[in-house]
C-alpha cells in the first residue's frame with residue numbers, strides 16, 4: 001500500500017508569527033539528526049505512529065519517516081512546517097505537519113511514540129509550564145507508549161527531567177539513558193560548537 005502523501009494543516013486563529021520563522025530562512029538550521037537517535041529507532045522493533053513535538057524544519061521527523069514511522073510533526077513555525085512538508089512530499093513520506101501551539105495539543109494517547117528534542121530547557125522563566133507539560137504527556141500517553149526526550153546536559157536540566165518523571169508516580173521502563181555530543185555548525189560564520197546532550201527514552205508500563 002502506498003504511503004499517504006505528506007500534507008500540511010494550518011490552524012488559523014491561535015498561532016502568532018513564530019520567532020523561528022525568521023531563523024528558518026537558514027536551511028537545516030540545526031544540522032543533522034543525532035546518529036544515536038536514528039540508531040535507536042532503526043533498531044526499535046515496532047514501527048508505529050510518532051509525534052514530534054516542536055519538529056522545527058523536520059530534522060528528526062524526516063529521517064524517522066524514512067525509517068518507516070508514521071510521523072506527525074507539530075510546531076508553531078509555519079515556515080519550518082512548510083519546509084518539512086515540501087521535502088517530505090518529494091519523497092512521499094508518511095509525514096503530516098500541523099502549525100499549532102504545542103501547549104494546546106491534547107491527543108498524546110493517539111501516538112505510540114512522543115519525541116521532544118531540544119524542547120525542554122527548564123530555564124527559570126519556563127520551568128513551571130515545561131514541568132507541567134512533561135507531567136501531562138507522561139500521564140496521557142498510552143500504556144506501552146514511548147517517550148523520547150533529548151535535552152542539553154548542562155546545569156540541572158537532566159536532574160529536573162528525571163525528577164519530574166519520578167514525581168508522576170507512574171511506572172516507566174528506561175530503554176535508553178545515554179550521553180551524546182551535538183555539534184552545531186553556524187553556516188554563516190563557519191564556527192562550530194559542541195554541546196553535551198542526554199537522550200532519555202522511556203516506556204510506560
Ligand SMILES: C[S@@+](CC[C@H](N)C(=O)[O-])C[C@H]1O[C@@H](n2cnc3c(N)ncnc32)[C@H](O)[C@@H]1O
Nearest residue numbers: 020030054055056059075076077101102117118
Ligand atoms: C530548538 S528548536 C528544536 C526543533 C527540533 N525539535 C530539532 O531538534 O531540530 C525549538 C522548536 O520549538 C518550536 N516551538 C517553541 N515553542 C513552541 C510552542 N509553544 N508550540 C509549538 N512549537 C513551539 C519552535 O518553533 C522551534 O521549531
